[in-house]
Amino acid sequence: xxxxxxxxxxxxxxxxxxxxxxxxxxxxxxxxxxxxxxxxxxxxxxxxxxxxxxxxxxxxxxxxxxxxxxxxxxxxxxxxxxxxxxxxxxxxxxxxxxxxxxxxxxxxxxxxx
Amino acid sequence: xxxxxxxxxxxxxxxxxxxxxxxxxxxxxxxxxxxxxxxxxxxxxxxxxxxxxxxxxxxxxxxxxxxxxxxxxxxxxxxxxxxxxxxxxxxxxxxxxxxxxxxxxxxxxxxxx
Numbered sequence: 001x002x003x004x005x006x007x008x009x010x011x012x013x014x015x016x017x018x019x020x021x022x023x024x025x026x027x028x029x030x031x032x033x034x035x036x037x038x039x040x041x042x043x044x045x046x047x048x049x050x051x052x053x054x055x056x057x058x059x060x061x062x063x064x065x066x067x068x069x070x071x072x073x074x075x076x077x078x079x080x081x082x083x084x085x086x087x088x089x090x091x092x093x094x095x096x097x098x099x100x101x102x103x104x105x106x107x108x109x110x111x112x113x
Numbered sequence: 114x115x116x117x118x119x120x121x122x123x124x125x126x127x128x129x130x131x132x133x134x135x136x137x138x139x140x141x142x143x144x145x146x147x148x149x150x151x152x153x154x155x156x157x158x159x160x161x162x163x164x165x166x167x168x169x170x171x172x173x174x175x176x177x178x179x180x181x182x183x184x185x186x187x188x189x190x191x192x193x194x195x196x197x198x199x200x201x202x203x204x205x206x207x208x209x210x211x212x213x214x215x216x217x218x219x220x221x222x223x224x225x226x
Contacts, residue, residue: 033213044115045203045217052213091156100146100158100171101215 002027002094006104013082014112020067021077021107023092032096034068034075039106040088048090051075079109087111116140117218119204125224131192134221136204138185144168144207145187146215147179151200162187163210194225 003026013019025034036048051059051068058066063080079086092104116139126132138145147159149172158171162181173179176194181187191198205217 035215037217042219043201043222044219045205046115047215050213093156095211095213095215097211100161100169101148102158103156105155 002029002032002096002102004092004094004102004104006090006092006107008107009105010108010110012110012112013079015082015084017082018078018080019082019109021079021090021092021109023075023077023104025073025075025092025094027073027094027096029096032094034066035093035095035101036064036066036075036077037091037093037103038086038088039091040085045091049077082111084111084113115216115218117142117204117206117216119202119218119221121221122219123222123224125226126194128194128196128225130194130225131190132194132223134189134191134202134204134223136187136189136206136218138187138204138206139216142206142208142216143185144210145181145185146205146207147173147187147189148203148205148217149200150203150220151197154200156203159189161210168210191223196225199223199225 034051038046067076089106093101095101118137144163159173161169179189201220205215
């Protein structure tokens with residue numbers, strides 16, 4: 001079984017600033033992978049970034065990067081140079097060999113101009 | 114456009130009724146997943162199909178059923194609907210059954226009145 005916890009229901013950031021969203025997880029799997037998904041008001045679930053647990057190097061995708069701390073079971077998302085279009089609900093998710101993703105409750109990110 | 118097509122986008126129906134939600138996976142993807150997103154439960158995995166066969170089952174009620182057809186599209190059938198079934202239902206697809214690069218559709222918003 002997997003659990004994913006996002007302890008920040010809401011976060012806000014000024015445009016062009018940096019923000020970090022927190023996520024902790026628990027899994028009994030040895031081979032698992034982690035995701036951050038973005039859900040804007042359009043409600044589409046958009047994959048932001050993914051990380052496979054066996055990789056020590058933190059994933060990066062343009063302005064998005066993660067801090068993966070395997071021993072601490074922590075997987076935070078850093079958004080640099082925040083843009084108005086980054087405003088959305090962000091979900092952390094964990095997947096393993098049982099094929100399904102377990103999602104956290106989400107963090108609502110507001111970007112202030 | 115993610116390539117995963119869900120119809121209808123919105124559905125309003127009465128309690129006790131039955132509805133069918135349809136999903137066409139991204140071209141080339143063989144695996145289809147169904148998720149339910151509600152305010153109280155968050156995003157929950159319902160069921161997965163791979164190349165026509167059921168592969169994994171999550172928190173899916175007995176009143177719900179699904180199938181994947183030879184052309185790989187999938188249908189989620191919800192019957193004896195209750196007010197609590199009101200939610201956003203997502204379909205997602207991947208090439209392989211492991212779900213490591215999941216692409217989501219835009220969802221079907223079901224409202225039970």
